[in-house]
Amino acid sequence: MEISELTGSERRVWEAFARGDRVDLADEPEEGRVLRAAVLRALLLGEHRRDGEVPGLHVDHARVTGQLDLAHAVVDCAVSLRTCVFEEPPQLYGAQFRRFSLRGSTLPALYAATLRVDGTLTLAHCRVRGPVRLAGARIAGAVFLTRAELGLPGRESGEPVLQLNQVAVGDDLWALGIVVHGEARLLGANVTGAVKLDDAHLDHPGGDALYAKTLTVGSDLHGMRLRASGRVNLRGVRVPGQINFAYARFANPGGTALRVSSAVVGELWLREAPRIEGEVTLRRSQMELLHIAPESYPDSVLLDGLVYTTLSPHQPAERRLALLERESEGYVPHAYEQLATAYRRVGDDSAARTVQLAKQRRHRATLPVYARAWGHLQDFTVGYGFRPVRAAGWLASLLLVGTVAFALDTPRALKPEESPPFNAFAYALDLLLPIVDLGQEKAYAPDGGAQWLAYGLIITGWVFATTIAAGVTRTISRQ
Structure with missing residues (x-):
């Protein structure tokens, strides 16, 4: 150009x-x-x-x-x-x-x-x-x-x-x-x-x-x-x-x-x-x-x-x-x-x-009905292992109820000549803790309403022991 x-x-x-x-x-x-x-x-x-x-x-x-x-x-x-x-x-x-x-x-x-x-x-x-x-x-x-x-x-x-x-x-x-x-x-x-x-x-x-x-x-x-x-x-x-x-x-x-x-x-x-x-x-x-x-x-x-x-x-x-x-x-x-x-x-x-x-x-919420029921129990008792103080509170309360109840209604001795002296606190503790043997549970047998209380403490103790063990195991494995 x-x-x-x-x-x-x-x-x-x-x-x-x-x-x-x-x-x-x-x-x-x-x-x-x-x-x-x-x-x-x-x-x-x-x-x-x-x-x-x-x-x-x-x-x-x-x-x-x-x-x-x-x-x-x-x-x-x-x-x-x-x-x-x-x-x-x-x-x-x-x-x-x-x-x-x-x-x-x-x-x-x-x-x-x-x-x-x-x-x-x-x-x-x-x-x-x-x-x-x-x-x-x-x-x-x-x-x-x-x-x-x-x-x-x-x-x-x-x-x-x-x-x-x-x-x-x-x-x-x-x-x-x-x-x-x-x-x-x-x-x-x-x-x-x-x-x-x-x-x-x-x-x-x-x-x-x-x-x-x-x-x-x-x-x-x-x-x-x-x-x-x-x-x-x-x-x-x-x-x-x-x-x-x-x-x-x-x-x-x-x-x-x-x-x-x-x-x-x-x-x-x-x-x-x-x-x-x-x-x-x-x-x-x-x-x-x-x-x-x-x-x-x-x-x-x-x-x-x-x-x-x-x-x-x-x-x-x-x-x-x-x-x-x-x-x-x-x-x-x-x-x-x-x-x-x-x-x-x-x-x-x-x-x-x-x-x-x-x-x-x-x-x-994603589990079957029976698993949800067991989950509710773990939550209510020990908070799935993340609320251990809650379990201690439940155990202390049940121990107190059992001690007072058995002190007022002393179970009969199965073998009076061989039985150790009765201790209401030790007896309630023996019922609650399945892995503890203080010699009280085998020596005494409650009657009537006290017997149902004893059954309840035994069942409750096993439930608590299982849920606490599951919670502790979960916590330890996570750590």
Whole structure:
């Protein structure tokens, strides 16, 4: 293309390119801001260089007509088209750039799958009405999507609005305050640094607001004050630092609102998050710290296989147990064992015993009638071994009743000349404790009502001995 064929604004851009100077067309009249995409393409792919100068395309406030088609192109200079308006979607499929910026620009869409950028990719403050296709892109530096608005409210595009699946980012992914009207997809993405979604608004009611299965992050994933209407799917993510959803709002009524299953995460924070609208799934995940208050959980949760080292904030066992009652799959033994372990790890043995007792009671409801009856008896007498003081109280009470009763109605001696002196306390104790022989039970035989009392003490003693033994055995095996 000859320079004589260029408009005035195009000639300014052409001449500034060789020196890498920036051209701002903000003060030009509307027609003076027009740049043809073919001119920009000719500049980027031509040999318009000057010795001793570093070329670069730096243009502000232009209106680009026609399609900027750089598919498979290798551009060895920085490109910055800031606050520009594109009439057609740029075609950057398979292109390679040193650095690429569309900061503040307005586009109908962006087609840049398998893009390669040696430096940073900047789409901050962009307004894109259609999809942003960056699947398979390789960005050596950071990606900036801060305050970008993608998609149109209430319009279903038929494909994810933000496509970052299998993207590789060598630094951080900045998407602070991003607004996405549709699905944001990061399936299989790999970000060496952090992913920052603080104050983001992801709006896709009834669908996936954020689809980030098997996302790998080198440090943290931040989404403080994030608002998600639709499902946030983080199945299989790997985040060695923290996933921080403090103050975030999740809403997907009738479906799953937050899924962090089969994930390996250093810390998961939902500090002061409002009550989640929709199901929460944390199954089979591994976490060092889980920070979420019971009131933030919805009515339906899936926690089977969840493993955590520390649970925060510290709450009474009764509040945490109410959450386990919401388990969608019913009785899940592992959830109780994990909660008891967490309490025991911080030294709250009383809370751990409360959780273990609640587990036995929940398990009892799943047993046959005869097993439930035996369970009720163990619960009533010794609290399944977790309330040993209760058993001691029962024994002391029965011992007192037996001592008073036999003192008032002394049993007759079977062999008066050989029988030891009668002792009401020792006699009642001999009846109650089946493994103790004080010589009183064999030497004396009560009559009438006292005989029925003796039978009751013997039966009660065996029941207590069996239940206490079962409880102690369960406690010792658990330790």
